[in-house]
Amino acid sequence: MKMKKYTAPSIPEAMKLVRAELGEDAVIINSKVVVTKKLFGLIKQKNFEVLAGVDQVETKIMSPRLPDLQTNTNQYQEPEEQPKLHIDDTLSKELKNEIADLKLMMKSMQKHTIQSELPENFLPYIDFLKRQELSEELITAISDELFVHQKRKGTLLMREDMKEITKEVLRKMLFDLPMGGLSYEKKYINVFGPTGVGKTTTIAKMAARAVLEKKKKIGFITTDTYRIAAIEQLKTYANLLQAPVEIVYNANDYKKAIENFAHLDLIFIDTAGRNYKEAKYVDDLMQMINFDEEAESYLVLALTAKESDMEAIIQQFSEIPIGKYIFTKIDETNSIGTMYNLMIKYNKGLAYYTNGQEVPEDIEVAELEKVLELFFQGEF
Ligand SMILES: Nc1nc2c(ncn2[C@@H]2O[C@H](COP(=O)(O)OP(=O)(O)OP(=O)(O)O)[C@@H](O)[C@H]2O)c(=O)[nH]1
Numbered sequence: 001m002k003m004k005k006y007t008a009p010s011i012p013e014a015m016k017l018v019r020a021e022l023g024e025d026a027v028i029i030n031s032k033v034v035v036t037k038k039l040f041g042l043i044k045q046k047n048f049e050v051l052a053g054v055d056q057v058e059t060k061i062m063s064p065r066l067p068d069l070q071t072n073t074n075q076y077q078e079p080e081e082q083p084k085l086h087i088d089d090t091l092s093k094e095l096k097n098e099i100a101d102l103k104l105m106m107k108s109m110q111k112h113t114i115q116s117e118l119p120e121n122f123l124p125y126i127d128f129l130k131r132q133e134l135s136e137e138l139i140t141a142i143s144d145e146l147f148v149h150q151k152r153k154g155t156l157l158m159r160e161d162m163k164e165i166t167k168e169v170l171r172k173m174l175f176d177l178p179m180g181g182l183s184y185e186k187k188y189i190n191v192f193g194p195t196g197v198g199k200t201t202t203i204a205k206m207a208a209r210a211v212l213e214k215k216k217k218i219g220f221i222t223t224d225t226y227r228i229a230a231i232e233q234l235k236t237y238a239n240l241l242q243a244p245v246e247i248v249y250n251a252n253d254y255k256k257a258i259e260n261f262a263h264l265d266l267i268f269i270d271t272a273g274r275n276y277k278e279a280k281y282v283d284d285l286m287q288m289i290n291f292d293e294e295a296e297s298y299l300v301l302a303l304t305a306k307e308s309d310m311e312a313i314i315q316q317f318s319e320i321p322i323g324k325y326i327f328t329k330i331d332e333t334n335s336i337g338t339m340y341n342l343m344i345k346y347n348k349g350l351a352y353y354t355n356g357q358e359v360p361e362d363i364e365v366a367e368l369e370k371v372l373e374l375f376f377q378g379e380f
């Protein structure tokens with residue numbers, strides 16, 4: 001079997017290299033995440049290293065040549081041109097079938113070795129990672145690291161060790177991403193996200209903190225003009241905080257609202273969740289809303305949604321300069337792996353996570369260590 005290592009920024013890219021060189025029959029024997037440092041460690045680059053192999057089907061027929069007695073050297077010389085035969089051309093059908101069977105057997109043996117490479121004591125823990133819905137890449141990176149640690153230690157890892165190793169792997173990957181809530185220095189706080197994820201509720205929570213803890217003068221703008229209830233909901237929170245609300249239908253209204261709010265410290269901008277699938281809606285938002293250096297923008301995602309749907313939303317909002325995510329409804333799910341998968345995949349940090357309907361209590365500012373510990377809440 002021919003084996004080779006390939007390194008690329010993503011698994012699909014690594015697979016391309018594998019296929020280009022080893023062909024379609026190549027199998028992955030192992031894969032892991034490797035972090036390389038450049039510029040004296042200032043820039044960290046994440047790559048995937050894939051060990052791939054392929055069965056060599058070409059049979060070399062070696063001509064049984066004796067050492068050339070005519071020359072003075074008695075070293076054996078390989079013939080320059082070795083005759084190569086393709087199985088397909090020459091072998092009988094029966095033999096071909098036998099070889100195909102052998103190949104299949106080898107592949108299944110290989111699979112077996114890969115699986116049995118994972119020590120038995122890891123399996124319940126790997127199941128826990130899977131139930132958390134952590135991505136396959138991350139689970140591989142963690143199990144590789146568990147393997148290395150167990151080997152080095154020489155004794156079986158305890159669950160607590162596995163937890164610490166997991167945190168270390170995730171810590172390395174999340175380390176460079178921005179974490180933390182409002183800066184309180186930027187005036188415009190834009191909040192985007194699909195319907196019902198908790199945008200308005202989260203705005204109320206953030207606004208309450210800004211007023212009660214930071215003594216800021218605040219105002220609200222809503223571009224969600226589709227639902228009277230949405231406007232009423234925001235007005236209720238605004239009344240409680242004694243803050244003004246402006247409802248804007250177009251770019252002109254938005255401009256006026258901002259002029260009216262010139263004296264305020266912070267302006268929270270609530271948007272409608274419904275039309276995010278229409279490119280025009282995103283374009284209109286881009287035209288209307290302020291995205292300059294005076295603004296910070298957040299994308300709100302509920303952890304109760306499917307990861308693939310969240311990815312579609314992230315793509316939809318890719319033109320909008322989202323600074324950080326806000327993950328909501330963490331209290332309504334037991335599997336929060338998606339939060340880590342998305343942050344790492346899209347290289348985006350976390351501002352807050354919310355854990356209930358109570359305003360203003362149910363919100364936490366994201367801090368790396370807290371976010372890492374959160375992974376083990378509940379079931380662990
Ligand atoms: N359990 C739980 N419920 C939440 C959380 N955040 C918001 N909700 C609830 O989710 C529902 C929708 O919240 P909204 O704030 O209206 O959501 P929205 O994104 O503004 O919705 P639209 O304006 O319709 O797009 C409400 O019942 C909230 O109380 C949370 O962290 N946990």
Ligand SMILES: [Mg+2]
Nearest residue numbers: 199200224230
């Ligand atoms: Mg809303």
